Amino acid sequence: MTSSLLVEFASEEQLLAAALHMRALGYGDLEAYSPFPVAGLDAALGAPRSRIPLAVLIGALTGLAASYAIEWGATLDYPLRVGGFPLYSLPAFIPIMFETTILAGALTAFCAVVVRSGLLQWWHPLDDIAGFERSVIDRFFLTVPCDDPDGHTGMRCRTDLAACHPVRVVPVGQP
């Protein structure tokens, strides 16, 4: 069973330094927890470039295309000449096309956060560790994957972490 070590820090600088240190030593799959976004942490953890902007662009363009199709399609389905507008009156279609672009883009952005950051997971093994709740209050945590937390690899990992001034190191099981 793969598991990991949970490391607690008192400040964001220590967390950042530890993430850089452990990655330099070759540890991968690090995850950090903090009460606010720590500048530079994504680079320190080696996070890939987010694809959320692309998803939002696609979502927004889908919204644009959908309302254009509905507006133009409705005009073809029930041709009604009104107010001197030609049947294909693109300028009059623009306000709704604009609004649905924004609407679809925003919905995509919100759903992307839920999906990409794995929300809707109301319980996590970390939640069973007393004191972990301070990750949303005032403490900074790092998880380091480690096959055997109490054995040889765990000992080496703890030795590597000792240079980072952790408040404490706790073993955690994986879900």
Added chain:
Amino acid sequence: MSMAGQHAADPLLIGTSDDAALTQRVLRPLWSPHPALGWLMIPAALGSLVFITALCYTFVTGIGVWGNNIPVGWAFAITNFVWWIGIGHAGTFISAILYLLQQEWRTSINRIAEAMTLFAVVNAGLFPIAHLGRPWFFYWLAPYPATMELWPQFRSSLTWDVAAISTYGTVSFLFWYLGLLPDLATARDTAPTRLRRRLYGLCALGWRGAASHWRSYRIAYLLLAGLATPLVVSVHSIVSLDFAVAKQPGWHSTIFPPYFVAGAIFSGFAMVLTLVIPLRALLRLQDVITMRHIDNMAKVLLATGSIVAYSYLLEPFTAWYSGDPYERYIQLVGRPAGPFAWVFWLTIVCNVLVPQVLWLRSLRRNLVALLIISLLVQLGMWSERFVIVVTSLQRGALPSSWSSYSPTLIDACLLFGSMSLFLFLFLVFVRFVPFIALSELKLLRRKEPVETQVSP
């Protein structure tokens, strides 16, 4: 940030020793609420009941219970709608535009302003639906393949309005809720009872402050701000097209979109001040919402008020310059000397003269004066919309159809009832939701020099 004149800028955050203390400080109103809020809820709930009763009466009887009749087919309902949706604009302005401009003073007030936006949009949305006459058919406004094979008229500005308001409500909610997630998680993990822990935990969607959470959150928040920025400008522009597209004298003007947007932000900031000043005193938030916030909001009020004043000047000039006799009549005679001349002059006093006193620094820092000014501005903005809606319809292009207008008791109940509903929803929000962006404050604490003394 540069400091104006000889006065040093006030701090944005005062005297917080550490994150744990700040968390406790900001979430305290959730766990040990101020009794005054509960007492205020009673009149607000009773007023909301009046609103619901008046609304039900309207639904059952028909909109004949209102004072409007041809030619004044739009009156209180549309005035209230435009007024409420305008008030909503400050929330998105603060949360989106000031975020993109990296104005850090938005942090303590953005959550309150966003919540205000949501409740204002709820109120705004109810009025046109009630005005439909048969509100149970409101879904006819949506494009769906109906058995009658009919579609909404997409070339009509009223249909644009439906798209604009529903988009605005949805995007405002998403923006507000996304920003709320980290603070709901903090509320979950500091909640004193198991039930509250469960409820806040359910709403927090499993937020743990992981770096992967923050990474997605920050990108999405920035994108939402970018999407909401053109949205906030578009919504009141589209609302103004409800008028500007029509050929009615006093409505058919290209100045309407920018003029409405400026007025919207003007009334919205006035509402933020109306809510924040008593809230700050009641819950002793002087260290989180400092005089710098108040002063900046007063400056926005002055700036947008000046744009509104300029529009008031330009409207009669354009009417005169157009040479159109009906335009000239409504702008130069119908409004300043017609049946509702007193409402017109009330608008001028409240929106043009009153905000100009904010050039004085001492008045921008006088909380009582600011509260009164903010209330007068809202009165003025309601009057402005009333003048636009009612006087133009009263004095149309066919003098034989000119008529008068008087509202009924139901109209008054709906207007004041909607204010009560707004207040009630706001009080519920302040009671149960972390109303100050806590995670953002923790970040701000590290950027801003923190002072220890509390300003008045």
